[in-house]
Amino acid sequence: MTVQPHRRAVLFVTCIVDQVHPNIGLAAAELLERQGVEVVVPRGLTCCGQMAFNAGFRDDAYAVAGRTIEILRNQGDVVLPSGSCGAMIRHLYHELFHGTRHEAAAKELAQRTYELSEYLVDVLGVTDVGARYDGVIAVHDACHGLRYMGLGRQARILLDHVAGARIVSLPGSDECCGFGGLFAVKQHQISEAMLQRKLAHIAECGCDLVVTGDSSCMTQIAGGLSRSKSRVRACHLAEVLANRVGLGG
Amino acid sequence: MATHTIAFVERVDGALHDPSLQTALERATTRFIGNRAKAVADVDNFEALRHQARAIRAGALARLDELLARLADNVERHGGRVCWAEDGAAARRYILDLAQQRGVRTIVKSKSMASEEIHLNEALEHAGLEVIETDLGEYIIQLAGETPSHIIAPAIHKTREQVRDLFVQHLGMEPTDDIPTMTRTARTALRQRFLQADMGISGVNFGVANEGAIVIVENEGNARLTTTAPRIHVAIMGIERICESFDDLGVLLQVLARSATGQRLSVYTSIISGPRRPHEPDGPEEFHLVLLDNRRSEIIGGKYAEALMCIRCGACLNACPVYQSIGGHAYGGVYSGPIGAILTPLLQPDLPDAHKLPHASSLCGACEWACPVKIAIPDLLLRLRADAVNNGKYEGYEPPAMFGWRQAMMNPALYRLGGKMASFGTHLLARNGQVRWLPPPLDGWTKQRDFPPFAPKTFTELWEERKKQG
Ligand code: SF4
Numbered sequence: 235m236t237v238q239p240h241r242r243a244v245l246f247v248t249c250i251v252d253q254v255h256p257n258i259g260l261a262a263a264e265l266l267e268r269q270g271v272e273v274v275v276p277r278g279l280t281c282c283g284q285m286a287f288n289a290g291f292r293d294d295a296y297a298v299a300g301r302t303i304e305i306l307r308n309q310g311d312v313v314l315p316s317g318s319c320g321a322m323i324r325h326l327y328h329e330l331f332h333g334t335r336h337e338a339a340a341k342e343l344a345q346r347t348y349e350l351s352e353y354l355v356d357v358l359g360v361t362d363v364g365a366r367y368d369g370v371i372a373v374h375d376a377c378h379g380l381r382y383m384g385l386g387r388q389a390r391i392l393l394d395h396v397a398g399a400r401i402v403s404l405p406g407s408d409e410c411c412g413f414g415g416l417f418a419v420k421q422h423q424i425s426e427a428m429l430q431r432k433l434a435h436i437a438e439c440g441c442d443l444v445v446t447g448d449s450s451c452m453t454q455i456a457g458g459l460s461r462s463k464s465r466v467r468a469c470h471l472a473e474v475l476a477n478r479v480g481l482g483g
Numbered sequence: 484m485a486t487h488t489i490a491f492v493e494r495v496d497g498a499l500h501d502p503s504l505q506t507a508l509e510r511a512t513t514r515f516i517g518n519r520a521k522a523v524a525d526v527d528n529f530e531a532l533r534h535q536a537r538a539i540r541a542g543a544l545a546r547l548d549e550l551l552a553r554l555a556d557n558v559e560r561h562g563g564r565v566c567w568a569e570d571g572a573a574a575r576r577y578i579l580d581l582a583q584q585r586g587v588r589t590i591v592k593s594k595s596m597a598s599e600e601i602h603l604n605e606a607l608e609h610a611g612l613e614v615i616e617t618d619l620g621e622y623i624i625q626l627a628g629e630t631p632s633h634i635i636a637p638a639i640h641k642t643r644e645q646v647r648d649l650f651v652q653h654l655g656m657e658p659t660d661d662i663p664t665m666t667r668t669a670r671t672a673l674r675q676r677f678l679q680a681d682m683g684i685s686g687v688n689f690g691v692a693n694e695g696a697i698v699i700v701e702n703e704g705n706a707r708l709t710t711t712a713p714r715i716h717v718a719i720m721g722i723e724r725i726c727e728s729f730d731d732l733g734v735l736l737q738v739l740a741r742s743a744t745g746q747r748l749s750v751y752t753s754i755i756s757g758p759r760r761p762h763e764p765d766g767p768e769e770f771h772l773v774l775l776d777n778r779r780s781e782i783i784g785g786k787y788a789e790a791l792m793c794i795r796c797g798a799c800l801n802a803c804p805v806y807q808s809i810g811g812h813a814y815g816g817v818y819s820g821p822i823g824a825i826l827t828p829l830l831q832p833d834l835p836d837a838h839k840l841p842h843a844s845s846l847c848g849a850c851e852w853a854c855p856v857k858i859a860i861p862d863l864l865l866r867l868r869a870d871a872v873n874n875g876k877y878e879g880y881e882p883p884a885m886f887g888w889r890q891a892m893m894n895p896a897l898y899r900l901g902g903k904m905a906s907f908g909t910h911l912l913a914r915n916g917q918v919r920w921l922p923p924p925l926d927g928w929t930k931q932r933d934f935p936p937f938a939p940k941t942f943t944e945l946w947e948e949r950k951k952q953g
Pocket of ligand 1: 634857
């Protein structure tokens with residue numbers, strides 16, 4: 235564990251983490267601080283706007299995301315414990331703000347936005363965060379992080395250094411778990427069918443913990459595991475790395 | 484087509500509860516994906532090839548007018564006739580008139596999604612003509628009275644057992660699950676038809692402008708017979724399916740076969756440039772090329788133009804977890820899967836429920852990864868969703884929900900209050916730390932999944948506390 239020279243980063247925990255899974259936010263903050271990063275949480279930061287954007291309500295998304303851009307202006311590195319919200323900022327803000335007064339700011343923000351595991355491994359150069367977990371871990375690659383931010387490798391590097399843990403490969407780890415925001419509610423039958431496939435793969439691989447870098451996928455998978463009374467648990471990558479598995483809220 | 488009249492949700496529900504369909508889809512898509520992966524690994528730099536293919540498609544669309552004119556000129560120079568069909572009705576009329584003028588009674592067909600798009604079979608049959616699909620998959624669904632459910636494997640939704648029953652019923656085959664026997668039965672039945680037919684109708688994989696040629700790729704050889712045995716050959720080509728030269732074609736064929744079936748090259752590649760010449764021993768006496776617009780020229784140059792780069796390989800369907808779950812018929816249109824969810828609302832906007840198709844995606848991006856020309860399918864789906872909303876097509880609860888969400892996300896006090904209410908509500912509903920029932924419209928979530936209650940204290944609050952404690 236090398237402590238970096240002084241750095242400062244904004245931690246943008248996203249709305250779901252803030253309201254439903256604050257433990258993930260605390261874990262992310264701790265991880266960054268242990269690497270010598272000064273963590274800043276700007277007041278009033280709420281949401282990247284993805285939910286409305288994905289639903290086709292671009293005016294609403296524009297209003298919310300525009301406010302987020304304003305708050306994050308001149309704030310240096312922005313780190314999110316979510317590949318999906320990260321992809322929204324890096325990939326989709328381009329479309330949302332194209333030809334608007336926020337266009338330049340959106341582009342500039344995209345360049346200094348990172349997902350947590352990416353920030354740790356690629357920016358800070360960390361591979362071992364000094365974590366311990368005695369059990370068998372499988373990794374689910376959250377789609378947006380995987381395909382729009384090039385994630386996956388970083389989480390595995392970090393997990394490989396977790397003492398006591400055995401990492402097994404999850405069949406179809408890059409297949410969607412079926413979350414997809416409102417998709418999970420509006421097309422719930424299809425979403426459930428996709429989740430059932432994921433759960434079958436999880437049972438097959440013999441893990442006792444499924445780790446993912448996205449709280450949304452985690453909610454979907456954990457919800458399915460809980461309903462099917464599985465003994466396997468799901469958690470966010472940050473929770474394992476910060477030794478916070480099972481600490482709850 | 485009964486599928487058009489029932490609502491999307493019901494089609495999805497039916498598909499998810501059809502065990503034969505589930506088995507067939509699972510078997511077929513898994514095989515396709517595996518083969519594709521192998522064929523792609525085979526190329527030193529598939530990424531570079533995709534890049535090149537994309538550039539070729541984009542370049543062709545950018546010069547569509549010029550290339551189409553060149554194609555048409557060259558086809559006519561070779562003795563073929565060209566019909567510029569503005570829409571499906573124009574194409575149908577041309578083909579029907581031609582058939583009637585030439586005394587055609589029997590028509591064999593091969594490889595044409597475009598003819599599905601314009602419902603050609605119904606029109607011809609309505610006029611008393613006999614139309615026989617000759618590709619095995621198409622033939623199977625014709626016997627079953629259904630429509631294709633996959634771009635390149637139209638009968639993908641049928642299990643071997645179902646095909647056996649169809650052949651026993653319609654072709655008098657002795658019951659057997661032996662695939663070679665089944666194929667032989669179909670082939671014998673079809674051979675006769677090729678010899679009888681007066682007209683052959685085919686699709687077109689690519690038109691090559693410089694050569695005035697059309698290209699058809701296939702694995703069974705039926706397109707060869709369809710285009711050569713009858714005295715008249717009619718080819719139907721969506722106007723976007725053009726490329727400039729044989730060099731461009733070479734690249735496109737490489738990515739097409741690999742993405743579609745996992746082959747390096749399809750078994751047959753036919754290049755046709757006009758009817759039989761005086762010194763040639765065989766081939767049709769007449770060759771007609773129908774260039775089908777059918778709304779495509781409206782799409783060119785707009786924000787959906789990229790969708791027309793599609794080379795109909797079907798890779799996005801196989802890769803799509805939604806398609807894998809519900810199959811092609813649930814989409815209700817001619818084109819299914821992720822690209823179908825884009826093409827159907829654009830090409831068949833009158834189809835009820837067409838605006839719902841772009842929502843049948845979790846936006847996971849597997850389609851874009853699989854697409855040999857890298858069409859940004861999820862981005863296009865998102866644009867279609869935005870268009871639908873702008874046209875007032877949404878669920879009644881959505882605008883107020885979005886309005887509430889927006890107010891809460893813009894106003895920290897409201898955001899905190901909303902969070903507190905959600906926390907209070909979800910804790911009331913929770914049993915053993917999990918919510919097992921949520922009220923509508925969120926009840927979809929809790930049908931097969933639990934939901935965690937909102938946290939008693941938000942991250943922001945915990946963070947503030949931690950800072951105060953120093
Ligand atoms: S969108 Fe791409 S992957 Fe899908 S059928 Fe067309 S070319 Fe193939």
